[in-house]
Amino acid sequence: MATFLPQFQSIKSSFAHIVLSVEDVSDLWPTIKKGFEERLPFKRASLNNKTRNPVLVDELPAEFILTTDARLRSRFPQEQSLFWFREPYATIVLVTCEDLDEFKNILKPRLKLIVQNDDREWFIVYVSKAPAHNDQATKMAKKVFAKLEVDFSSKKRERCCKLDIHGPDPNFWDDLEGKIMECIRNTLDRRILFYEEEIRKLSEQRFMPVWNFCNFFILKESLAFMFEVAHLHEDALREYDELELCYLETVNMAGKQRDFGGMEKGDDQATLLDSGKKALAQIVQDDSFREFEFRQYLFSCQAKLLFKLKRPFEVASRGYSFIISFSGALALHESMLPFCMREVWVITACLALIGATASNYEDGLAAPDVEKEFYRVQGELHTLCHTKFMRLGHLVGYGSDIERSPVNSASLSMLPWPKPAVWPPLPPDASSEVLAKEKMILQESPRLKHFGIQRKPLPLEPSVLLREANRRRASLSAGNMSDLFDGRPRSGDGSGTPSAVQRVSNVSMSRTLSSPGNFDGSIDRPMRLAEIFVAAEHALRNTISDAELWKSLSSVEEFEKKYLDLSKGAANNYHRSWWKRHGVVLDGEIAAVHHKHENYDLAANLYEKVCALYAGEGWENLLAEVLPNLAECQKILSDQAGYLSSCVKLLSLDKGLFLPKERQAFQSEVVRLAHSEMEHPVPLDVSSLITFSSNQGPPLELCDGDPGTLTVALWSGFPDDITLESLSVMLTATNSNDEGAKAIKSSEAIVLMPGRNNITVSLPPQKPGSYVLGALTGQIGQLRFRSHSFSKGGPADTDDFMSFEKPTRPVLKVARPRSLVDLAAAVSSALLMNETQWVGIIVKPINYSLKGAVLHIDTGPGLSIAEKHEIEIEKHEFGANNTDHSDNPPDNHSPVSADVKQLSLEDGKINLPDWTSNITSVLWIPLKAISHGLAEGTPAGTVSQRQSIVDGLRTIALRLDFGVSHNQTFEKTVAVHFTDPFYVTTRVADKCSDGTLLLQVILQSQVKASLTVSDAWLDLQDGFAHTGKGDGRPVSKFFPLIVSSKSRAGILFSICVVDTPAKDGEELDPISVLNIRYTISGDRNLGAHSPVTKELTGPENETDPLTFRSALVLQRPVLDPCFAVGFLPLPSNGLRVGQLVTMKWRVERLKDSGKDVDSDDVDEVLYEVNVNSENWMVAGRKRGYTSLSTKQGSIIVISILCLPLVAGYVRPPQLGLPDVDKANISCNPPGPHLVCVLPPAFSSSYCVPAA
């Protein structure tokens, strides 16, 4: 059956549609052909697929062929069954008849003859030629058609339809199409059954010796082809898939040694998409086909169907798998195939597949994920092609032009060298080429990386090519029979006998060794690398038939061009797929080419992408490979910002990735740039390089307003010391968001050593709160850098640890404002006025050191510091203050005085000694309160004429400057109470009948100390005199009189009233003065004490007595009053602003006027109304005379009309009598001090009364 192959091929190529045969009985076809063919192709055909399920075919092309056509004639019966698929799928019988007799006698028998063949699907189209207006003819036609239907249609099947030429029924065409479709469907079903049966029969014989794959193939492909013609592409594809499976089983069946194929000229070009490249008959081998061609043929058929099904993505993915598996098959037969056949085939296959799928693919054709998958496969195809292409380039000596990157190394170094049976030998006349290659090799210089980085280049070879080639050449690979066989003849004469060549070519080397002159006798000497390149180049020239591909390998430039194209293709496709990493990595390859060709701009852009990818995921080893290249590009492009950042990144990579020398080079670049004049200084992020944290332990705690010193640990990632011109630490408050971070600047340049450094920065006073370290900023040269790395909490040995999860620890806590110190008066009781007294100030630190504190003392008016005396300071003991032994002068003054230190006052300031910095101490300041007035004694019983406390109050303004840098200030004004020792009251104890008055002077002690009165005398005012001897002293035996604290003492003086002669021009002495000499015995810790003198050493009782003087006013008995002025009550309805009111006073003469009485007994009395004109308006005379009888008891009433001007409590007008001495006027009843004035009544100007 294999002999039918050529015929089968030709049928397939000529047969493209379903054929419908037309049996034109009555020569009607030319008339109606047009109408019939207009229906083609059939729309929406419904067919059954292999599993008998209906399938809707959108468009089914077909062709009408007359049965008399040559194409349907002269076929042998065997051919007919074998190639049944090409037989007509329906027979349309065209008849016309206008006469029943003619029908019965002629047409019917003829028709019966035509339709008797059951194999055919047929139906009859009766064509009526009767014109529409000719009823007779129309009737006849109907009759004939009815007869026709009776004879040929059955209940099961309608086989007749009628076409009116002169007025076709619109339903006719649908009817016709339906009938045609029915026929096609039936025919197809029947043929499918037939082929299936045949195939089944053959399949059963598969493991028998008679099995012939070719027969199976013809049947199977016929079926597939039939499906394809019927546009049942899915079914066709399934048949091809089954065919492929079956073939692979056949091929892999052991025992049969078959020819693989691929030895012919042009076989290196993949035909996986071109089924017609080679005739099937050419690849038949015994009962099967050669694998090389046939598998490609099958794939091409599948691809064709998939393209028809609009599934180019499936072609791509199937194609990729096919190429991989086919490449494996090629590898198995590599020793027999031409040199590098496998690589060349893969390249051409990939390129063909890429081209075909890309041109058939439209964006949006498939679902997004399918689309991504498609681009991924495209990328894979490009990559595969790229790899193989690099391998070929490497073999012909372009290895030095291939970037030794990890990606190329991964793909090439794990890909074995080609394994030809014998390595191609050097052609005889190739010495000039060898020389050229050698020159090329010599010119190769390993490209030095930037920063002087030297690395052993990554391998592109799986093993050393020199060794591999020579080994294969020397036929030392044991076990390879063909190698051993090859070796022998060449070792003989070196040129190879014809028989040897013959035998060799029989085995395998039909193409590679086709020129017998290749054996040049160089077997004694191993081939040099250049020779290997030249030999490979020559061998490849024989292998490669594709001029385009060969051109790409012909020169370095072309090679690079193709290399770049493939890289770009792969990268672009990967970018559109899920596999972004693959794409970016390939971008790196493209960048390397640009870099080499000094397209630094393009290179830098691509390198940046690669670096971002590696850096983003922390692949430092890979990053370290690319980053120096990026840096170099940036440097050349004068992208200083980028270059700096690259250098910093390089420095922050793992230390093990670069040699110390290289890292130093990075640093020197950073420093060089930092100190150069940069056009656009850039801020630099060194977060990865300089990290920082607070020191271990609790955070620094400061009081509000205090400066401090913050220690920060810095880790420098620089390999050498680096000088930071300035450094600032940002402190961020954790509790408030409104305030931004505050920069704390270190004042001086800092040299950072590699590793950990402790930096101290002085901290100005901060607001209360808790602070964390924010960011670090500073300058290296002109360069501002910034580091916002997270704080490291770990110990020093985990330097590289940078935890992202650990919360930042507060580094500083500033307490809320609180009182840090208190100043208070040590003594609350009064001190002696006009004497120098110790005023104690308690200085009490509250958990705060007062080291270096300075106290400013500013005494208020009436108070002065006795500067002759030193100021004392002592430790304060609370117990000393509590003792309340005011009566007894305390002897325990001394225990604290042991610690008393003398201090001196300078410009109102005292420096507190350091020993007092943490303890409460008392500062004793000698102060003297001055009061110029004499103390006034008061008559006993009078209301509160007692000396006001305020008079004795003096204030001391204190200011304490303290704190670490005197930043804290505490100000307080301390009130100190001074007083006279005694409060003196007097009373007349008794009026004796002889005019002697016993004046009792009562002394009330006002101090918390014991007073000892040693002497007292009274200097009397004019008008009084002492009775008796007259020195004014009481009996002296009562002295010393001790007056203890809070107690009273009394002294009696005997005086009398004397008339004092009036002395012209001399003022009478108006007051008497009581003089008391006393001493005081008190404790300064309690209150008043003996005044500070220069010599404090002497005992207290030896001190000079003090003198206290108090003024006493003794009044002679006064005259009786003459007038009484009484204020008469005001109207009860109250006073109101704006309302006139009459004020009335009653003036009464209490006794007769002493003047000479006039006849009319009337005296003129001057009166005056004193009034505040802002509050009152007085209508009438304020001042005037009024008449009053001189008799006792005479009364007048003075009325004044007044108008209050303001509301509120105001002083009312007062009536005075200017001519009468105040002493002679008694106010009875007294007028009010204040009266209440109501606000004016509401204005009713605009209100009309209701009535």
Place this chain on the structure above:
Amino acid sequence: MIVCVAVVGHQNNPLYIQSFTKGDDSLLRISILNVEGCSYHSLKRHHIVHCSLDVVDERVNNPKKSGLIINETFLGLLNPTENYKVYGYLTNTKVKFILVTTDLEVRDVDARVFFGRFHTAYVDAVSNPFHIPGKKITSRKFAERVSTIVKSFGLSSGG
């Protein structure tokens, strides 16, 4: 032969990469920090492992398409190329284990057994209180254990 095993963190950062190249008899371990050794031998493995993450991502992001079963940690063959195979394994915490082998015939069950052991070793290594999560695994013990697992690859199931 296994040429490389790797642990990749949940942020796709390398945690551990160990390359194996054939020495005389023993497996030669190359420290990932060694400059020369790294660039010469393992950089390409870094590349292979890194690029295989694309496949892991794809599988994880398209579980339906890749037919990934929920809770299945073994990802299977990631990247069949002509010369080596990459297998993947994904833990619940999105830590990936990658295996690169030049054996072209690897049974899935062998790979599963290998990853199971490798996972156990990894869990033990990161359970060390001195290990910082997310950082490279520097434990020598882990390296030794991995070497043992690699040596026994394919042996357990009779392969």
